[in-house]
Amino acid sequence: MDVEAWMGLSGGAVAVASAAISFAQARSSRASAAHSDRQARAAEEQVRVAREQLEHAQRAHREANEPYVIVDIQQDRPGVPVLMLVVENIGPTVARNVRITATPPLESGWGDDLTQNLQDALARTIPMLPPGRRLTFLFDDEKRLDSGLPLVYNFVVQSEGPYGPVEDLEYTVDLGTWRGSLLGERATKKLEDKLGEIGTGLEELAGHYRRANADSIRAENDRTAERLRQRRTQRQAQETQAPAPDSTEP
DSSP states (O other): OOHHHHHHHHHHHHHHHHHHHHHHHHHHHHHHHHHHHHHHHHHHHHHHHHHHHHHHHHHHHHHHTSOOEEEEEEEEETTEEEEEEEEEEOSSSOEEEEEEEEESOOOOTTOHHHHHHHHHHHHSOEEEEOTTOEEEEEEEEGGGGGSSSOOEEEEEEEEEETTEEOOOEEEEEEGGGGTTSOTTSOTTHHHHHHHHHHHHHHHHHHHHHHHHTHHHHHHHHHHHHHHHHHHHHHHHHHHHHSOOOOOOOO
């Protein structure tokens, strides 16, 4: 092989080797870039998750320290068939500028005056409602269920807490759920009814006992009466035998 052929062959080999090295470097660079891209995406995901966790923690902390104003229609107390409109802050902080709307407008079966009082009460903004504060307004009684007046009300509560406006709270109150309940019934009525049944049973049992043991009962009554007569006779005898008091004056 002459020198020119050898040089040509050597040059070709060098070119192939260079190409192979370049290909390897390019491949390594692509692999490195892909790895870096994966790392960047993983870092972005970690940042996203951390941000969501922080936002969730902040939201939970805020909600745990916000006022919570509820609106309900409740029985006044057991045994009293009176329904009351109740507004209460069951949250841990003061509720300010509390505004309540009712749909449809509140209407009482006790007349226009009470209806107007209820509507005026909800039309006012409550400047401050501390934790545990409970406001009650006379609303209606058990006759409401058959009065033809609305039984379902939707209430929306807007208020402000230590972090600003609180998310609107919505409540649906269905007075129809009182049907079949103990509204207007004394809390002890069932116990009283049961004791009455027991008393009736005892009276019947006593009657059966008296009829079955009439002779024995009559004999015992006679013995008791005789003992009482004997005691009375003894007492009278003792009083008769007792010496008369000395009436001589000194």
